[in-house]
Amino acid sequence: MDAIQKNLLEQIAGLHEVPAGAYNFRVNGEGVGRNTTANIDIVTKKDKPGIDIFIKAGTKNESVHIPVVLSAAGLKDLVYNDFYVGDDCDVTIVAGCGIHNGGDGDSSHDGIHCFHIGKNARVRYVEKHYGEGDGKGSRIMNPTTEVEIDEGGYMEMDTVQIRGIDSTHRVTTGRLGKDATLIIREKIMTHGTQRATTDFKVDLDGEGSSTNVISRSVAKEHSYQLFKSEINGNNRCAGHSECDAIIMDEATVSAVPQITANHIDASLIHEAAIGKIAGEQIIKLMTLGLTEAEAEAQIVNGFLK
Amino acid sequence: MLELQNISYSVIENNVTKEILKDISVRIEDDFTAITGPNGGGKSTLAKIIAGIIKPTEGKIIFDGEDITDMAITDRARAGISFAFQQPVRFKGITVKDLITLAAGEKNIKTSGACEYLSAVGLCARDYINREVNASLSGGELKRIEIAMIMARGTKLSVFDEPEAGIDLWSFNNLIKVFEKMHENTNGSIIIISHQERILNIADRIIVIADGQIKESGSREELLPQLLSANGSCKYYMGQED
Numbered sequence: 001m002d003a004i005q006k007n008l009l010e011q012i013a014g015l016h017e018v019p020a021g022a023y024n025f026r027v028n029g030e031g032v033g034r035n036t037t038a039n040i041d042i043v044t045k046k047d048k049p050g051i052d053i054f055i056k057a058g059t060k061n062e063s064v065h066i067p068v069v070l071s072a073a074g075l076k077d078l079v080y081n082d083f084y085v086g087d088d089c090d091v092t093i094v095a096g097c098g099i100h101n102g103g104d105g106d107s108s109h110d111g112i113h114c115f116h117i118g119k120n121a122r123v124r125y126v127e128k129h130y131g132e133g134d135g136k137g138s139r140i141m142n143p144t145t146e147v148e149i150d151e152g153g154y155m156e157m158d159t160v161q162i163r164g165i166d167s168t169h170r171v172t173t174g175r176l177g178k179d180a181t182l183i184i185r186e187k188i189m190t191h192g193t194q195r196a197t198t199d200f201k202v203d204l205d206g207e208g209s210s211t212n213v214i215s216r217s218v219a220k221e222h223s224y225q226l227f228k229s230e231i232n233g234n235n236r237c238a239g240h241s242e243c244d245a246i247i248m249d250e251a252t253v254s255a256v257p258q259i260t261a262n263h264i265d266a267s268l269i270h271e272a273a274i275g276k277i278a279g280e281q282i283i284k285l286m287t288l289g290l291t292e293a294e295a296e297a298q299i300v301n302g303f304l305k
Numbered sequence: 306m307l308e309l310q311n312i313s314y315s316v317i318e319n320n321v322t323k324e325i326l327k328d329i330s331v332r333i334e335d336d337f338t339a340i341t342g343p344n345g346g347g348k349s350t351l352a353k354i355i356a357g358i359i360k361p362t363e364g365k366i367i368f369d370g371e372d373i374t375d376m377a378i379t380d381r382a383r384a385g386i387s388f389a390f391q392q393p394v395r396f397k398g399i400t401v402k403d404l405i406t407l408a409a410g411e412k413n414i415k416t417s418g419a420c421e422y423l424s425a426v427g428l429c430a431r432d433y434i435n436r437e438v439n440a441s442l443s444g445g446e447l448k449r450i451e452i453a454m455i456m457a458r459g460t461k462l463s464v465f466d467e468p469e470a471g472i473d474l475w476s477f478n479n480l481i482k483v484f485e486k487m488h489e490n491t492n493g494s495i496i497i498i499s500h501q502e503r504i505l506n507i508a509d510r511i512i513v514i515a516d517g518q519i520k521e522s523g524s525r526e527e528l529l530p531q532l533l534s535a536n537g538s539c540k541y542y543m544g545q546e547d
Binding site: 216244278280281283284285286287288289290291292298299301302303304305 | 388
């Protein structure tokens with residue numbers, strides 16, 4: 001890999017070198033490295049681009065890294081990754097995509113990830129999106145994540161898009177079985193004329209299932225964000241979604257929450273707040289010796305930390 | 306070291322000019338000055354004028370011989386003025402440690418240093434250092450963190466706007482000790498706006514502000530007995546009034 005690709009890899013996966021455990025690296029639309037372990041197998045799909053990841057039941061404390069890097073301008077990459085996580089596993093999955101576009105053609109990566117999580121399995125899923133490069137071409141990412149969690153399973157998903165992505169439409173759906181839990185934490189910052197749409201839909205089908213969808217975002221300059229979340233309580237269940245956005249400059253943020261209870265014991269809550277940085281927060285930090293710009297940066301960084 | 310010269314501040318409400326402060330002139334050189342007086346008398350406005358948050362309509366502010374009247378908040382902070390808010394501000398995602406580290410500035414304090422300040426204000430450092438300064442903290446906890454930040458800054462002038470407000474009686478005893486200690490150790494001036502007799506009791510000098518004007522100014526020995534014996538004020542300064 002060259003220096004640009006290595007930098008992208010560090011930005012999205014925090015990797016300086018080849019990680020321990022299973023991994024699959026995809027660079028400019030092609031697999032460039034793969035490692036499997038006794039418990040984790042990675043198989044290239046035959047009918048379409050992408051991979052199947054099989055994690056044996058009972059696998060504990062192992063990780064899978066599947067970063068994607070695009071450094072060639074004007075590349076359109078589409079990939080389907082399916083994760084089969086066996087019963088009683090406890091694993092970490094790190095995905096993410098970095099685009100460097102130095103040319104004038106648009107670069108895009110559409111990653112479609114499906115998770116099949118077995119009984120009582122625990123998955124921590126981390127996904128980071130990052131773009132750079134000074135070409136006129138746009139950097140576009142449209143990640144789709146579909147999650148199915150079996151009885152007693154648990155998934156925690158951290159998704160971060162801090163900079164450089166011109167357009168994104170992220171779709172995340174969840175279908176939860178008995179006593180299953182899905183926690184989603186999203187952090188987004190947009191600037192310039194970027195547009196970001198996020199679309200969450202969680203079906204709480206199983207008795208005792210629960211979900212918590214938390215989005216924190218900052219919209220700067222002329223950027224646009226739309227946050228949609230839909231939680232359907234179809235059984236005795238608990239659902240909570242929260243959208244908290246800081247708006248700056250000429251940006252637009254829209255939050256469209258929807259909660260539907262189809263069962264008498266479904267308990268659902270939605271919270272949404274959009275507002276500019278409170279003046280008193282800036283003043284407080286200025287009384288500590290920070291300039292107004294430094295204060296603003298601290299507040300935004302803290303909010304998205 | 307701080308001199309207020311003919312400070313006035315007025316606002317226009319419904320086309321009527323309302324004078325909040327009228328021609329305040331005072332030199333603050335003592336170690337420890339308490340400003341007291343009835344609510345709505347202009348004390349907090351004066352504190353904000355010193356910190357640069359409010360610009361006076363008239364008058365001059367001299368700090369260490371320099372005219373700082375037109376100086377912005379940031380520059381005053383860097384020149385050595387600290388200000389503890391009466392109602393501390395909450396920040397989502399920013400931790401207690403972040404704030405104390407920012408307050409300490411270039412001193413580059415480590416976690417142990419930040420913990421010392423927290424312990425000094427009666428907070429168990431281990432429980433608080435990584436907490437977010439958000440709505441999960443009570444008003445009293447925030448007030449103490451606010452004071453710890455001022456200690457971390459360690460500037461020539463520290464202004465506290467009613468540090469006792471929102472702090473329970475039990476913690477108040479510790480708070481008094483904090484100010485006594487600050488009084489002993491600091492090389493600069495402390496200005497505390499307070500209604501509490503026990504805070505007035507450790508001040509070198511007391512200034513009484515009412516109706517936007519200085520009503521009294523003098524040493525504690527001169528003023529305190531008079532304040533406490535004034536008709537109806539006893540309860541007030543004993544902190545028994547709501």
